[in-house]
Amino acid sequence: MVKPGEKTAQAYFNARGWTASISANIFGFTAPLSSKSMAWNLNPTVGPWLATHIWEYYDYTRDTKFLKEIGYDLIKSSAQFAVDHLWHKPDGTYTAAPSTSPEHGPVDEGVTFAHAVVREILLDAIQASKVLGTDAKERKQWENVLTKLVPYRIGRYGQLLEWSTDIDDPKDEHRHVNHLFGLHPGHTISPVTTPELAQAARVVLEHRGDGATGWSMGWKLNQWARLQDGNHAYKLYGNLLKNGTLDNLWDTHAPFQIDGNFGGTAGITEMLLQSHMGFIQLLPALPDAWANGSISGICAKGNFEVSISWKEGQLEKAIIHSKSGIPCNVRYGDKTLKFKTVKGKKYEITLKGDKLAVL
The missing domain is CATH 2.60.40.1180 (Golgi alpha-mannosidase II)
Incomplete structure (x- = not known):
């Protein structure tokens, strides 16, 4: 995926590094689908999102040999794409444009989801370069961009903003909560380290409700666990088993969606240990x-x-x-x-x- 992803980064975004789209697959397809609406199909930060898993692997295993020989170059080139994709605004801040909150809402200038993913991959790249003692000059650039990246913002309802402007609707019960990426699967929002942002994330989940299937149910389950609300997380786990599980224990979206199975298992773990x-x-x-x-x-x-x-x-x-x-x-x-x-x-x-x- 990396080699074709480099072509996608160059052709679509005139950027270094590599990325992929929401329709990426194991056969090396990384570009947006030209025949589909960019309102849901354009997702430039898929590559950086995938690359965060590389750091996660290292963080759990502390396998420095893997990080040095395989992982770091993939993280570094993904961070390079993220930096090049950002727009340096006249006020000195950086924003991701164009960007979307996948499968929900308009193409926008700087949706929260995109910023959350960029924030994660830059943090990962900074830590990885420190572990290996390399690329000090580029690390300073990542640190500089990170400090000037448009921050999380809280809207008029006390909710974490999804888009660049406060257009969130508290009656919107869309199953996706992309803008809570920093809460889960990311790690930049927490009731322990960022209580105000965690409360804003809670407002989003309360507005969106518990309706979900497949991967969306997995996300909400894990996000309630990350908010340290075990009873609500348990409720969603029950919903997952009752309303979204086939007789053979496969998750049904429908159709079968392994994300629901993995999300349910991860949710149990998050309730017991983080x-x-x-x-x-x-x-x-x-x-x-x-x-x-x-x-x-x-x-x-x-x-x-x-x-x-x-x-x-x-x-x-x-x-x-x-x-x-x-x-x-x-x-x-x-x-x-x-x-x-x-x-x-x-x-x-x-x-x-x-x-x-x-x-």
Whole structure:
């Protein structure tokens, strides 16, 4: 996809690097469909979105050999496309134009979805270059663009804006919530690190309602989990099973859509553990329906493997297996713990009084 994606980047956007469109496929097709409406078919930031998965792989595995030999060049060239695609406005800010909120609304100058994806890939490229100790000059450019990228904005209803102007309709129950990319699958909106933006994202989900199928249901489920509302996430998980699952457990959009299956599984994991904010958060969105339970073998960023048990809605213990030997940051509710680890060693975390402790 990268080689044809380079042609798409050059021919359609006069940009370096590579990208793809919403109709991209495994056979190397990366251009928009010329016979279809650009209102839904034009999505220049598909390439950067795909490239964020490369950093995610590294962040979970800490496989530096992969990052150096394969991953970094793909991330770097995707970030180069993102920078070239942006329009440097007279006021000094950068915006993505043209851009769309996929399958919803007009072609616009700087939709929130596009900015959220650009923000993610630039952050990924900056971190990757630091890990490898390379491209310091280009890293400064990425950092400069990032600071001047049009920020998230909150509209008149308290909602996170979807487009460049405040035209959102609170009665619009469209199944897509593209502009919440920064909440999930991205990591730039969180009730812990950006509470005002998280509340604005909640308003969007409340306006859009719970109606969804397939990948859209998966997104909403995960986004409610990221908002740490376990009961609402659990409700959507029930909807997914009741209204969107066939007898063979395939998700039905209709037709079959694997995104729903993957989204449901990811949603369960996000309810029990999150690690996208720079720390491992235990039971961040535990629903009342799961008052007692345990889970084992969840992977967390930093190359940690975590097992958790809880009773009456409270943490009993967590076992954290450090596979790379880096420092570990843990959070449970408002309690935090930071400790050094040794590669290959397991650590038991529990509550001692009102604090987290390593046994």
